[in-house]
Amino acid sequence: MSTAINRHKGNFTWERTEVLKYKEDGSPFKDVTRQILFEGRPDLPCQLRYFEVSPGGHSTLERHEHVHAVMVARGSGKVLVGEEIVEAGPQDVIHVPPDTWHQFRAVNGEPFGFLCLVNCERDRPQLPNDTHLAELRRNPRIKDFIRV
């Protein structure tokens, strides 16, 4: 088998990439998978992951110091980034700044798949506590959007 290429098998799965649980730490989410397409190495210390949210599902509502550079690869959905809720579709690029609450939801009856670039060394995500949730819910659009 070629060592240079990791072939797409169809349906956003790859020959040499395992479909993983999105999270194993008990964080709340619904119907999300994770695949690591590039692991990172000392001379390119970042990871490229592919996440896919099934229709009706959502990623964890969280924030952290590390940034995400995201590109939608499959389907469409809505994304909370700070105070904004954006509709996003194929090839849209999303920037999640440090310390910014964010959540991805597959609200359009189709899978919502996206590439997400992160630094290998990064802090652990923070979940919202009751105070954070009360703050977030002051904005009615965010109140309606978030899933916890």
Next chain:
Amino acid sequence: MSTAINRHKGNFTWERTEVLKYKEDGSPFKDVTRQILFEGRPDLPCQLRYFEVSPGGHSTLERHEHVHAVMVARGSGKVLVGEEIVEAGPQDVIHVPPDTWHQFRAVNGEPFGFLCLVNCERDRPQLPNDTHLAELRRNPRIKDFIRV
């Protein structure tokens, strides 16, 4: 305008991304454009670029110490990676190791577009000299493939 999202305008161009010349240093190539989708920053010091080779075009035949993590985003083509020539299509992931001759060619009558992840700090590519070319051309498949 939203600061969180850089919308795909269609045809693999983006609202807030400029279509650039592939190279400005006189390296040989044919019909390739470059777009920088993520610039890199101190806490995520890598760049995500989108390159597109028009039908019949090719990237520079080169090598360097830094690695490339590539994902095909549009169309298909063939890629030289070291001793291998691989056919690549949408969502295929290609790894270009350090110090490895590589070239992307749009040989299938369609654009060949791919995301390419690199470290922000990286060495300059090396072009093949006559000795390198003679070595490369010892392999008849590579001899037929490469464009200089």
